[in-house]
Every structure is written in C-alpha cells, then in structure tokens.
Amino acid sequence: MVITRFAPSPTGNLNIGGVRAAIFAYLYARHKKGKFLLRIEDTDKERSKNEYEENIIESLAWLNVSYDSLFHQSEHLERHTSVLKKMIENNTAYVSKEIPTEPGGRTEVIRFKNPNRMVVFNDIVRGDISMDTSDLGDFVIAKSLEEPLFHLAVVVDDWDEGVTHVIRGEDHISNTPRQILLQEAIGAPTPIYAHLPLILGPDRSKLSKRKGAKSITEYRDMGYLPEAIFNYDAFLGWHPGGEEEVFNQTELIERFTLENVQKSGAIFDEVKLAWFNREHIARLSPEAFIEYAKQFLSTETLEALTNANLLEKLVPIMRERIQNFAELRELDTQGEFSYYTTRPSYETERLFWKTDTDPIKTSERLKKTQDILTSIPEDNWCETIVKETLWPYAEEAGRGAVLWPLRYSLSGRDKSPDPFVIASIIGKNETIQRISQAIKQLA
Ligand code: GLU
Numbered sequence: 319m320v321i322t323r324f325a326p327s328p329t330g331n332l333n334i335g336g337v338r339a340a341i342f343a344y345l346y347a348r349h350k351k352g353k354f355l356l357r358i359e360d361t362d363k364e365r366s367k368n369e370y371e372e373n374i375i376e377s378l379a380w381l382n383v384s385y386d387s388l389f390h391q392s393e394h395l396e397r398h399t400s401v402l403k404k405m406i407e408n409n410t411a412y413v414s415k416e417i418p419t420e421p422g423g424r425t426e427v428i429r430f431k432n433p434n435r436m437v438v439f440n441d442i443v444r445g446d447i448s449m450d451t452s453d454l455g456d457f458v459i460a461k462s463l464e465e466p467l468f469h470l471a472v473v474v475d476d477w478d479e480g481v482t483h484v485i486r487g488e489d490h491i492s493n494t495p496r497q498i499l500l501q502e503a504i505g506a507p508t509p510i511y512a513h514l515p516l517i518l519g520p521d522r523s524k525l526s527k528r529k530g531a532k533s534i535t536e537y538r539d540m541g542y543l544p545e546a547i548f549n550y551d552a553f554l555g556w557h558p559g560g561e562e563e564v565f566n567q568t569e570l571i572e573r574f575t576l577e578n579v580q581k582s583g584a585i586f587d588e589v590k591l592a593w594f595n596r597e598h599i600a601r602l603s604p605e606a607f608i609e610y611a612k613q614f615l616s617t618e619t620l621e622a623l624t625n626a627n628l629l630e631k632l633v634p635i636m637r638e639r640i641q642n643f644a645e646l647r648e649l650d651t652q653g654e655f656s657y658y659t660t661r662p663s664y665e666t667e668r669l670f671w672k673t674d675t676d677p678i679k680t681s682e683r684l685k686k687t688q689d690i691l692t693s694i695p696e697d698n699w700c701e702t703i704v705k706e707t708l709w710p711y712a713e714e715a716g717r718g719a720v721l722w723p724l725r726y727s728l729s730g731r732d733k734s735p736d737p738f739v740i741a742s743i744i745g746k747n748e749t750i751q752r753i754s755q756a757i758k759q760l761a
Contacts, residue, residue: 320352328370331533332377343485345574356385377534398466410503428460437495442512449495477506518583541643546595555584622659662730671722681760701742727756
C-alpha cells in the first residue's frame, strides 16, 4: 500500500507554493487508494509556533485535503533518543567533543559516522541521482540525545509511519543522500523519492514570501475558491496532457501520476490563478455562489437584495463581473448593486449621449422608448424580449442616442450592465417609472 506524507515545519503560514507538496502527495496517495499522512515537524522549539500549525491545519481543511493520520514529530522524541543510543552502541554515530564557535556554544554533539561512499538513488521525477557523500564529513545528527536534528527525525518517522513515497520539493534533493545513509545505518528501508520542480516567480527567480507567495488563508480571504487553488497547485509542475485544464478534486485524483511531473521549474502566475478561479466560479451552482456572495456583500446590500427577491436573479450578473469574491465587495462598496433596489438620483446632463445635449430630443427619445416598452406584456418581460422589442428603434434613431439615456435613467451610473439586463431585473413597472423620472428631470 502506498503511504505518502506532508511534513511541514510550523514556522510560517502555509503558502501557495508550500501546499503544492501536500497536494501532490495527497493526489498520489488517493489515486493509489493508499494513505496520506500529515506530520507536523515541530522539533525546532524556537521556530515552531502553534499559530502556524493551526494555519496549516485550517488551510488543508479549507482545501479539502484530508489526511488519514496526524503526527507531531516532537511526540516521537523517546523513539529518536533510543535510535540515537543504538547508533552510538553499534558505532554508526558518536558523541563528538566540539570547540564552541560562539560563546555558550555546544561542547558536545552527536555525529554520524559517515561511510564516505557514493550514494545513488532513483528519483521518479529526475531519474538516477548520485552523490559522493564523503564531502559531507561526519555530519551532526543531534545536538544531544534529547535533541535530534532534521535528518535523523525525518528518517526515523518515515520508517515508523511506513511511508513508501517521499514526495517533496526539489530543495530537499541534496538532503536525500544523507537520509539514505542514515536509513542504511539504522536498518530502515529506503522509500521511493519524487522531488517536485522548484516553483519560480514570473521572473524565473525562486518564489518566496517576499515575492508574491501569499498564504492560502490570504487567498481564501480574497475570495478565491478552494477548488481553484487546488486545481492551480496541481498544475504547478504537472499536467494530465490534453487541452483541458479545469478539474475538480475527484477528476484530478483520477488523472494524477508521478510520471507526468515535469523536471523544469514551474512558473507561478497570479494571472493564470485568477483565470482558474473565474473558471471555478463559473462552475458553482447558483446556491453555492450565493453562499460565497453572502460572505462578501455588506449587510445592507444583502438585506436590500433579499427583501427585493433579487439575489438569485443577480447571480449571472455578479458571476460575469468578478474573478474573485473580494471584487464583489469592491463593486458593492462602489454602489454597483444599489440601483437594483433603489431608484437612482443623478444630474440631468448625465442623460445626454455625448454631444447630443438637446433636452427635448433626449426626452422625446425616452418617451418613444417608454411607449415601446409599455407595449410588452408584463408576463413576457425578460432581457431577450426587451432587447428584441427595442432594437429596431435603437438601430433607427442611433444606438447610443437611445440606449445611453435609457441605461442612465435605470442605473444613474456611467458604467453598469446594459439596460436590457437592468430592465429585466428591476421589472417592467419600475423600468417605466425610472424613465418617467428621467423625462421629468429633462422638462
Ligand atoms: N519539514 C520539512 C520542510 O518543511 C520537510 C521534510 C520532508 O518533506 O522530508 O521543508
């Protein structure tokens, strides 16, 4: 059975690049009907913080990345100590006297007795990798019996947890030969390795917190969908082949293979991420869309739209206008939803189409428009019928000259959806009344 793990150190919030290793290990385990473990590598007491661990757990839950077990490395200390003792006993490690390099520094550490040989391993992504470990010398594996360091802890934990596949970032490649030597020394099996390509910024430099790697919870708060982040991250170094790119988690699990992981760096691109988000927003059911919208619209707007029974009707319009839900909040703040529920007020001159500043002509056209719209039976009132009925007149008298004053009388704004959309949402009666108000202002 395949067992993979994600082994983050809780030294920062989980970011869009860091979570990629979790997603790949998760996809592989689920594809193989195996197990996926989360191991919080919290042995470094000074740098590990509870809030970061909480952030990691919260982010994975939000992304719907479930694990079969959760471990804390710090809870395995006794086991690490006993392994260290055994290594000292059988001479694969030793207590080494040190000359402290700084005041108060250690006078004793535990070093690995390096057999100084060539280590070769096969990486699923990168093929055969060999490294002469004699350059490493007798590297330190613990500060003391109670203070194991990274390599020892990882090797012992992977063994104890039965990890079969270590899927992690390429920055760990140089650690692997050391870890293989330790496995051999303690009699642990060597797992299969797959090192994922580096994630690069658009300028091809390594992605870092300073360079645009936002945390998962920041994206959540910006109104990104977990499905979009998951989908986008799955494509950071992997592609199922073919044209299609938008997949949900189940579809990704079905398609995922380690063999398709690329060697070369994966470019992280905010624009592409926004595209994925828009695609996944397009796939939300109206009910799910409304659930998200509710988290981002102001209470007043929400109340006004609910009372006017307009929330559902506005879903296609809102969907069309956003790439993330925070943009909905922005549109709301700019009053972009107020004119659906409240008759707008504006300055009369704004009704004029460009240089067409004759109030009488504008008024006449609005009157004619109103007559045409009045002829539509209430039951037939919808975007298509309103457009089809008015269109011949708009063509005849000039589209801008007819549609601008109409749109402005309905929204009171320079920018808004077209008048047919607004008319269909506010209904026949309100449309006719708003045109009357405009005609009155022009008199
Ligand atoms: N704790 C390590 C890190 O945060 C990961 C160790 C591993 O995946 O082997 O980078």
